[in-house]
Amino acid sequence: MIEIWAEITKPKGNDLNFKRCDPDHPLDLFLGREADGKYILFLEGLDERLEGLPSLAGVEMFCRADRHGTTALVLRLVDVEQETLFKSLCEDLLQGTRKLEFRANSTGAFLIVKRMRRWQELFQRRKTKLLSRQQIIGLVGELVFLQDVLNQFDDAVAALRSWRGPYGDEQDFAIGDTIVETKTQLSTADQALKISSEAQLDTTSGPIIVIHQTIASTERASPNSLTLNEHVAEIRSTLETASPVAIDFLDAGLLAAGYQKRSEYDEEAWEPVTRTIFEIENDFPRLVPGNMPTGIERVKYQIGLGACREFQRSDEWLDERIFNA
Known part of the structure; x- marks a missing residue:
């Protein structure tokens, strides 16, 4: 628009x-x-x-x-x-x-x-109000994947339009007919997929891919780490070259996420550690409206990564599935 x-x-x-x-x-x-x-x-x-x-x-x-x-x-x-x-x-x-x-x-x-x-x-x-540390980690995870989407898309506006997480949608990205949910946590935490509702992994709305990412808190001097402000600046720099009009879409997402540039967001830097991709299929371990007892709703739960291994997919599969489709 x-x-x-x-x-x-x-x-x-x-x-x-x-x-x-x-x-x-x-x-x-x-x-x-x-x-x-x-x-x-x-x-x-x-x-x-x-x-x-x-x-x-x-x-x-x-x-x-x-x-x-x-x-x-x-x-x-x-x-x-x-x-x-x-x-x-x-x-x-x-x-x-x-x-x-x-x-x-x-x-x-x-x-x-x-x-x-x-x-x-x-x-x-x-x-x-500043974003909480957990909110920062989640936003950093979305921005890391958003940068990947921008690198793959010729149309920067379409890439930014795919970012839906800040607007309260169930999933973080909608790319074509595929929904992508990013789950980001510290590499030192117990590894699990934290699910916020019974609708989040419900594939009746379309195919769903979950990307589990771990990041580490590092010193700012680390060559592979960026602060939250630096992540935003990196994407903004990409857009200024590729599609200045798309900056409005970036600002829309950041505003909806509760972000504005503040010095406090430069106090901690974040380095990517791992990324694991899961395809949500019918027998993926999950709660959805169709398999829950009547009256149970608004559930939050977590899934151990070990139970999801047979649904793990490669980076090449992801590229073919959503970027080269």
């Missing part, structure tokens, strides 16, 4: 210049610019007005009548200094509603409000 921002010019007079976000998206979502030049995202075709809507720094949300006599849910950028935030928010809302039924606009509106509240909470925490 970021590619079409430049196509939406400031309208003449009091008109609204707008364009459908994506012709393949199931909802009636549009990007536009108002007469004063402000950007808006709006969803048409709601059955009723929504009340008690959240707001975000520099972004307001409200309902108004649309051109069809129904209701539109509108997000407006009111502070131009928050343009990157607004574009990141719009991209997340577009991707987060992509699997809804065709023209389920009222359902989509409630989902958009829910995700907006999540962004509101995330943005408030981001101002005052």
